[in-house]
Amino acid sequence: MNLTKRQNEIIEKSLELISKNGIQGLTIKNLSKEIGISEPAIYRHFENKSKILKTILLIFKFQIDKTFYKLNNLNLETKSKIDMFFTIHLEKFLNSPHISSVIFSEELFINEPELSIIINEIMKTSINNMSKIIKKGQEKNEICKELTPEDLSIIMLGSLRLLIKDWYLSGFQSNLKEKVNNLKNTIIKIIGEKGENNGRKD
Numbered sequence: 001m002n003l004t005k006r007q008n009e010i011i012e013k014s015l016e017l018i019s020k021n022g023i024q025g026l027t028i029k030n031l032s033k034e035i036g037i038s039e040p041a042i043y044r045h046f047e048n049k050s051k052i053l054k055t056i057l058l059i060f061k062f063q064i065d066k067t068f069y070k071l072n073n074l075n076l077e078t079k080s081k082i083d084m085f086f087t088i089h090l091e092k093f094l095n096s097p098h099i100s101s102v103i104f105s106e107e108l109f110i111n112e113p114e115l116s117i118i119i120n121e122i123m124k125t126s127i128n129n130m131s132k133i134i135k136k137g138q139e140k141n142e143i144c145k146e147l148t149p150e151d152l153s154i155i156m157l158g159s160l161r162l163l164i165k166d167w168y169l170s171g172f173q174s175n176l177k178e179k180v181n182n183l184k185n186t187i188i189k190i191i192g193e194k195g196e197n198n199g200r201k202d
Contacts, residue, residue, distance in 0.1 A: 001055070001062055007045050009035060011059070014052050019098030023105055026052070050112055056102050057118045063092065064122060068129035078137025079188050085130070086160070086184035090177060093164055100168040104161070127153045143191040152191070159183055 013034045017026045026049060032039045046052045067088050071081045093100055109115040131149035138145045163183060167176040
């Protein structure tokens with residue numbers, strides 16, 4: 001996404017406010033104080049608070065789509081692609097923990113249809129892209145075929161989502177790195193072992 005220098009500053013300060021005070025703490029008034037410019041000056045860049053949140057979600061969606069595009073075009077074994085996906089995702093949240101305050105506050109967007117649609121798009125697109133990676137792996141007999149690509153994607157992404165949301169709700173106190181790495185290693189071990197069985201002839 002192409003944002004101006006001021007828009008990027010507003011986005012960064014918005015995430016800082018959300019991190020400190022939650023989404024309810026993000027107001028145009030608070031932003032103007034944080035940045036040191038007038039409220040009308042902020043409105044020149046973003047119509048309202050919803051537009052700021054929409055931009056944050058779209059930036060995250062762009063980053064996720066970019067990650068999957070990269071993975072789908074790498075000449076790597078499926079287990080290595082899955083390993084890389086977990087690693088990239090983990091680093092993204094560890095480097096910018098406040099983004100989880102927006103991504104996993106979907107219950108706050110019930111009255112914001114436009115924002116809810118974007119979150120649903122992120123979820124559906126992620127499942128679809130991971131399914132493509134898994135399908136290729138199954139076709140190459142690299143991973144298990146007992147479950148459909150979509151089911152495996154839901155298990156992986158759903159489990160990852162649960163760990164990140166738990167980390168967010170704990171005030172970022174739980175050991176996200178350890179938990180995500182354990183989940184990643186468990187999933188890779190399970191699908192790898194079953195993938196080996198698929199190639200056996202009895």
